[in-house]
Amino acid sequence: MARFVTGRVAVIGAGYAGLAAAAELAAAGVAVDLFDASRTLGGRARAVEIEGLTLDNGAHILVGAYTETQRLMHLVGAPASALLRLPLHLEFPGQFRLHAPRLPAPLHLAWALATAQGLSWPEKFAAIAFMRRQQRAGFRLANDTTASSLLAGQPATARHFLWEPLCLAALNTAPEQASAQVFLNVLRDSLAADRAASDLLLPATDFSSLFPEPAARFVEARGGNIRRGTRIERVRRSDAGFALDEHGTYAQAILAVAPQHLPSLVEELPELAPVVAQLHCYVWEPIVTCYLAYPESVRLPQPMLGVLDGTAQWLFDRGQSHGQSGILAAVISASRRHRDIDAHQLTDEIHREVAQVVPDLPAPRWSRVITEKRASFACTPGVSRPLTLTELPGLYLAGDYVAGDYPATIEGAVRSGVRAARSTLHQAPRRQP
Numbered sequence: 001m002a003r004f005v006t007g008r009v010a011v012i013g014a015g016y017a018g019l020a021a022a023a024e025l026a027a028a029g030v031a032v033d034l035f036d037a038s039r040t041l042g043g044r045a046r047a048v049e050i051e052g053l054t055l056d057n058g059a060h061i062l063v064g065a066y067t068e069t070q071r072l073m074h075l076v077g078a079p080a081s082a083l084l085r086l087p088l089h090l091e092f093p094g095q096f097r098l099h100a101p102r103l104p105a106p107l108h109l110a111w112a113l114a115t116a117q118g119l120s121w122p123e124k125f126a127a128i129a130f131m132r133r134q135q136r137a138g139f140r141l142a143n144d145t146t147a148s149s150l151l152a153g154q155p156a157t158a159r160h161f162l163w164e165p166l167c168l169a170a171l172n173t174a175p176e177q178a179s180a181q182v183f184l185n186v187l188r189d190s191l192a193a194d195r196a197a198s199d200l201l202l203p204a205t206d207f208s209s210l211f212p213e214p215a216a217r218f219v220e221a222r223g224g225n226i227r228r229g230t231r232i233e234r235v236r237r238s239d240a241g242f243a244l245d246e247h248g249t250y251a252q253a254i255l256a257v258a259p260q261h262l263p264s265l266v267e268e269l270p271e272l273a274p275v276v277a278q279l280h281c282y283v284w285e286p287i288v289t290c291y292l293a294y295p296e297s298v299r300l301p302q303p304m305l306g307v308l309d310g311t312a313q314w315l316f317d318r319g320q321s322h323g324q325s326g327i328l329a330a331v332i333s334a335s336r337r338h339r340d341i342d343a344h345q346l347t348d349e350i351h352r353e354v355a356q357v358v359p360d361l362p363a364p365r366w367s368r369v370i371t372e373k374r375a376s377f378a379c380t381p382g383v384s385r386p387l388t389l390t391e392l393p394g395l396y397l398a399g400d401y402v403a404g405d406y407p408a409t410i411e412g413a414v415r416s417g418v419r420a421a422r423s424t425l426h427q428a429p430r431r432q433p
Helices: 016-027 067-076 107-114 121-136 156-171 180-189 212-221 259-265 270-280 318-322 343-355 410-425
Strands: 004-012 031-035 047-050 053-056 083-086 089-092 096-099 200-203 225-227 235-238 241-244 249-255 284-293 304-306 314-317 327-333 366-377 395-397
Touching: 004 016, 004 241, 016 031, 016 067, 016 212, 016 410, 031 212, 053 327, 067 212, 067 410, 089 156, 096 107, 096 156, 107 121, 121 156, 121 180, 156 180, 200 318, 212 225, 235 249, 249 410, 259 270, 284 343, 314 318, 318 327, 327 343, 343 366, 395 410
Parallel strands: 004 031, 004 249, 031 225, 089 304, 249 395
Antiparallel strands: 047 053, 083 200, 089 096, 235 241, 241 249, 284 327, 284 366, 304 314, 314 327
8 A cells, every 4th residue: 555645735747737736835835746747847838849949839828817827937936037028919910900008908908909900990999899898797698608609799800800819819719619708708807907917928938947847946945746757547545545556645636637637547536427527528629839940030020920811820930039030830729621631731831821921931941740639628608617626525626627717728727726726725634544
């Protein structure tokens, strides 16, 4: 039988949720043993090595509304320079441009919409009126519906350039299937909050270095253990708590693995069968990131640009954010036609889209396509999400799929980890009988 570990909390999974939980516990003086099957921290937002460069398994952005992520980054000592803070800027070159000035809220948004290029005055007024209606309603719906239904009264141009790209980027779910209520939660905390909440926060380092590695150092400095390359196959009940294979028995444990890995982990815990049933009903959405390496002189007009009705959805210039000149990343969210074409064709199509905004573009020196097939759950109306607290006292869930206001984002994962950590603090560890 595994030994009983006194006074320590086990965290399984070293993604953003697990490390947020571990850091919150360490800050409260609780020793943590964190286990992860990989040696690279970050889960579905982690560093990868390609052609001698440290890149990421996917190009993600943060926004100013991600307050818990920023709080924990500050807590664990992540440098402020790890994020490039820019005012909200959405641009589809030659078609649409929205830029928020550094004015107090709500003037920043009103000014951004009033000066947006690509919208007529009636369309601008309609967008402003939409936000005002949602504010009066407290950004709450009596009954959830799809984002497309919510936006049905908006002019087609405003939907096409503004609302639908924001929905797809935030929820990784097509507006025709996406939850209107969750989309409103995002708008409430970003566009409708204080000015800084709408800022774009572009990572200036890889996603493992952004928060996971500083968090690991913070936890270890406070008596915790980060056990990389250690896979926990099963969690089993015992009289003293929860046994983690041969690695010990803990009175409290936080399961912060990706949702697709949870069913096998809790196979011997029948009390969690309803949670497993929920997960079996999920539909999964991919995120594809295509890296293209050009000569160092190649540069986008902005660090981030949108692509309308193309293969890619967003282009990122890692030269402007990470100092990796000539490296561009193209992102494709949710279920789209990329599934029907091979990597070479995908790269060729994206290259042609980049050529539309970069004159005299040479062929890429190399390219690489990374597909996260289960990047997030489809955030559909009324989707059932499990709670942090389980039917087993002392066992908690954390992850971007756990119930909360946000879709499957980094901030959603971090908030769930914090909730799980605080739940453990409200329950005194059981002592060995």
